[in-house]
Amino acid sequence: MNAKISILNENEDDLKKTAPALSGINKENHFKTPEGYFETLPHLVLKRCQEKPQVTPWYSVFFTNYRKVLVSTTVIFAFTISTGIFLISHHSQSIQISRVDQSPLVQYDGILNYISENFDESMIKEIVLSEKPTKNTDSALLERDDLLTENIEFTKDDVINYLMSENTDLYNND
């Protein structure tokens, strides 16, 4: 269908002055519709109006309306979570490394220092090898499972290990 539009004179005069090229173009409508379109349109519209309205799920409406917001939020959330996981795992590794590295050395150094400061080797050997503890002697302290009253970190095993690491022959009665 071609529609010819009639324009008021007032508009035409304005247009000729301000836009001579535009005013020289025919305003005929060159868009067309399929044959018989407007004859069937009222029937189609009425049929549609009388159909039961489809219930759009709430999540469909929500997603349609807030698509951009949801996508942006998801991206930011994923980035935050992944960054957090990375930082936490990195921090945990640091803690574990520090614990592994330090605790045995601290204990071992503690044993060495205390033993060397308070006992000579012969006393240690005597106590380790004896079956019964001797009361009221400094060396008797070594018999206790927790070894020392002041410092309960190391046991008799710790002392033996120390002596063995120093290549002391526990069973040599020199």
Add this chain to the structure above:
Amino acid sequence: MTETSDKYILSLIHDKDSRNFGFSLLVQKYQEKIYWVIRRMLIDHDDTNDAVQDVFVKVWSNVQNFREDSQLYTWIYRIAVNEALSVLKKKKNLFFLPILNAEKKLLESMVADNYFSGDQVQRKLQEAILKLPAKQRLIFNMKYFDALKYEEIAEITGTSIGALKTSYHLAVKKIENFLTGN
């Protein structure tokens, strides 16, 4: 088609027994005007067909609440305008199209459209119009093709008459520059 007044149509629609008949008269009366308003914005016939039907479905749903403080045609026109702008916005957002791509898509749609019979000059004019922002294009179409008065356009779009005149004048200038190659 029998010419019928808005008052008569509305009286038929408000009556439960004659509602369908009254609504059919309403559609017959305004379908072409509404169709062309939307078609000039959306270019593609199929998109326009969907939008036109959506418009009249909205009219059907809300005509009972129509307060008659404006002309029936103005009210339907306003729904049509909003629908056209909404479809354009959805198309742009759906494919994350920048403005230039959206305009290009519409132009390609027009060139490929079997329902456009214009010559090269007409195509160039449509190309120029498509370069306008959506709302400015709408105002230009309403003034240039539909010959609506500024007062009517103001009522439809909710824009002041001064702003409309400025917008239309700028649109004309842009199109003229495009047509003359400036």
